[in-house]
Amino acid sequence: MSFRYEIRLSGAGGQGLILVGKILAEAAAIYDEKNATQSQSYGPEARGGASRSEVIISDDDIDYPKATNIDLLLAMTQEAVEKYSSDVKENGIVIVDSSYVKKAPEGNFKVYSFPITNIAEDEIGKKIVANIIALGVIVKLSNIISENAVINAIRARVPKGTEETNIKAFKHGIGLVSTQ
Amino acid sequence: MSFRYEIRLSGAGGQGLILVGKILAEAAAIYDEKNATQSQSYGPEARGGASRSEVIISDDDIDYPKATNIDLLLAMTQEAVEKYSSDVKENGIVIVDSSYVKKAPEGNFKVYSFPITNIAEDEIGKKIVANIIALGVIVKLSNIISENAVINAIRARVPKGTEETNIKAFKHGIGLVSTQ
Numbered sequence: 001m002s003f004r005y006e007i008r009l010s011g012a013g014g015q016g017l018i019l020v021g022k023i024l025a026e027a028a029a030i031y032d033e034k035n036a037t038q039s040q041s042y043g044p045e046a047r048g049g050a051s052r053s054e055v056i057i058s059d060d061d062i063d064y065p066k067a068t069n070i071d072l073l074l075a076m077t078q079e080a081v082e083k084y085s086s087d088v089k090e091n092g093i094v095i096v097d098s099s100y101v102k103k104a105p106e107g108n109f110k111v112y113s114f115p116i117t118n119i120a121e122d123e124i125g126k127k128i129v130a131n132i133i134a135l136g137v138i139v140k141l142s143n144i145i146s147e148n149a150v151i152n153a154i155r156a157r158v159p160k161g162t163e164e165t166n167i168k169a170f171k172h173g174i175g176l177v178s179t180q
Numbered sequence: 181m182s183f184r185y186e187i188r189l190s191g192a193g194g195q196g197l198i199l200v201g202k203i204l205a206e207a208a209a210i211y212d213e214k215n216a217t218q219s220q221s222y223g224p225e226a227r228g229g230a231s232r233s234e235v236i237i238s239d240d241d242i243d244y245p246k247a248t249n250i251d252l253l254l255a256m257t258q259e260a261v262e263k264y265s266s267d268v269k270e271n272g273i274v275i276v277d278s279s280y281v282k283k284a285p286e287g288n289f290k291v292y293s294f295p296i297t298n299i300a301e302d303e304i305g306k307k308i309v310a311n312i313i314a315l316g317v318i319v320k321l322s323n324i325i326s327e328n329a330v331i332n333a334i335r336a337r338v339p340k341g342t343e344e345t346n347i348k349a350f351k352h353g354i355g356l357v358s359t360q
Contacts (some may be wrong), residue, residue, distance in 0.1 A: 022220075029222030039219035039245055040202075042209030065246050067221055097336075 002060035006067040009053045010084050011097075011121025013046070016131035020074075021053035023135060023153045025147065028057045031149035037065040043044050050079060057144060072142050074134055076116070081105050093141050095134065112141060114176050120169065129169035132158075136173020148175065182240035185324050186247040189233045190264050191256025191277075193226070196311035200254075201233035203315060203333045204325065208237045211329035217245040230259060237324060252322050254314055256296070261285050273321050275314065292321060294356050300349065309349035312338075316353020327354065 025038035027032040036057045054067045072093040075081040077100050085094055085105035092109040099117035106123055120130035139150050158166045189197040205218035216237045234247045252273040256262040257280050264286035268274055272289040279297035300310035319330050338346045
């Protein structure tokens with residue numbers, strides 16, 4: 001059976017989750033030679049300011065590019081937790097940003113809670129890199145994309161001049177998991 | 181039966197096609213109150229420098245976010261023409277950038293050919309807005325998203341300070357069709 005891994009990135013508009021999705025998909029496909037799709041749905045939620053992006057990574061063609069059985073959920077707001085944690089599969093992974101999520105989800109999945117946005121502000125000095133810290137946490141916990149592939153994709157995708165700050169944020173995210 | 185419209189944007193990496201997809205999806209969903217999905221596939225083609233983005237617009241939920249019966253294809257390279265024009269449905273629309281596409285496709289669809297990149301360079305003075313000129317052509321020919329919705333989405337999405345140039349490029353694209 002072919003390998004398929006489903007990631008949903010959820011939170012508010014402006015948190016940079018679509019960029020995280022693009023970096024994950026490009027890292028997997030361009031630098032790690034897997035197949036990947038990245039998609040956004042826009043509808044009533046987007047009109048309310050919510051943001052959702054999905055990434056599917058596979059070693060085979062991806063015929064159905066919608067996440068239905070989520071391996072890993074990133075939830076950057078309480079609303080995202082309430083709405084999406086029930087879609088996570090048994091023994092899946094939920095990562096929450098405890099800067100915004102005050103009530104962690106309960107279910108048959110593993111929950112990892114870090115004050116991601118606060119860490120971005122206090123330890124990197126830039127709240128805007130919270131998404132890239134979250135990317136580090138995702139890459140470490142999912143363990144399906146090489147860290148070097150992600151670093152290459154970060155360099156290719158973030159605004160010129162911000163590469164080193166973003167790579168620092170990414171490594172900080174990796175470290176959050178390693179030192180648990 | 182519910183309304184569903186499938187758009188595929190194809191060309192080379194760096195031509196800004198993913199931004200066009202995002203603007204179309206946001207215009208339809210956030211400003212025109214339809215539903216939309218926007219997706220990218222990454223795989224062997226992306227490793228070779230090709231780019232493909234898909235937008236699906238519907239008045240209903242979008243359960244299958246992959247384009248299978250294309251209403252409108254934008255092809256910004258010859259390779260994209262060769263690869264994708266056979267996926268366009270009968271009486272569908274193919275738009276080609278004749279700056280790069282030297283051999284227009286043949287089939288049971290309508291073909292619109294404009295030297296989009298050359299026009300961007302010569303008439304707007306910025307090659308980089310070729311994608312937004314193409315957006316204008318798409319919006320005019322597809323006739324399913326309001327021009328005002330697209331202008332709002334352009335303002336929200338393009339880099340600060342470039343809004344007016346991009347809106348000028350968009351209107352130029354609209355005008356290319358109107359004056360045929």
